[in-house]
Amino acid sequence: MAQAAPSVITDEMRALVGVDGPPVTLEVEKTNCRMFARAVGHTDLIFYDEDAARARGYRSIVAPPGFLGTPVFRPGVAAQGPPGAGRGYSVPYRRVLNGGTEYEYFPESDTICAGDTITAVSRISGFEETEGSLGPMLITTRETTYTNQRGKVVAKMRGTMIQY
Amino acid sequence: MTHQVFFEDVHAGDEIPQLRKNCSTQQLVQWAAASGDFYQIHYDRDFAQATGLKGLIVHGALKNAFLGQLLHDWIGEGGQIRRFGCSYRGMDEPGQDILCRGVVTKTYTLDGRHYVDLDIWTEKPDGKRTSPGTATVTLPGRA
Structure with missing residues (x-):
């Protein structure tokens, strides 16, 4: 059994788990x-x-x-990008893979339709480290909640990012 | 739209109608514009090869959206998608068939709603599953 690589998860990163990021506006x-x-x-x-x-x-x-809508783009302002991306910490891995995405809908609440303005708030659900065929990896899971202009939660997205 | 499928007619182990896709490079550019994912490995062959890929690859999120269409077309007007998603495990190339499939794993009724859980995935012509995932939909009952 090989010695596990030292953890790249810092206290600073742990403190971000479960904390809501800034709201991002999406237009449908x-x-x-x-x-x-x-x-x-x-x-x-x-x-x-x-x-x-x-x-x-x-x-x-x-x-x-x-x-789930299109982020509002303004020239000269960094794209709002996928909600929750790049949240003020760095890890010693250079390569990134999108591991997967899951969408959850709440049709009894409301259906996302053209004309809607959605507020997306993202939080990190957790960090996990594994040793794969590509070497040590950091797996970050995020959950983003989408609320429409009527105050109804219309969707949640769970995404997995792999850094190695 | 196609005919309505009803909860009572669906059982664990049933396979839902397949959806066959085959992306042109034009479709990948349409997807880049629609999704806002402008990473060049999906439409600039020189760029893709410079990163070590054999050539262009299909966006993982597009394959996920294909699975969304697979479910939407199956459940008909009376059904609702509650949840769907997949992992991006393998690469697909433009110009090659991507077969979208789903198999029912569980059916149950909760609070008067009829739920169907499924395994969903995309597969390559050799049968390799490149985007395995799961979904939950609700279907109308016959009553």
């Missing part, structure tokens, strides 16, 4: 819903046509599965 626009649906290859018209969406009881064009 008709054209973005359509672009997302077209890129995936969706054929259901609720993702493209407002009348079709309304006929099915939705407020407007529906955000396709996995689309």
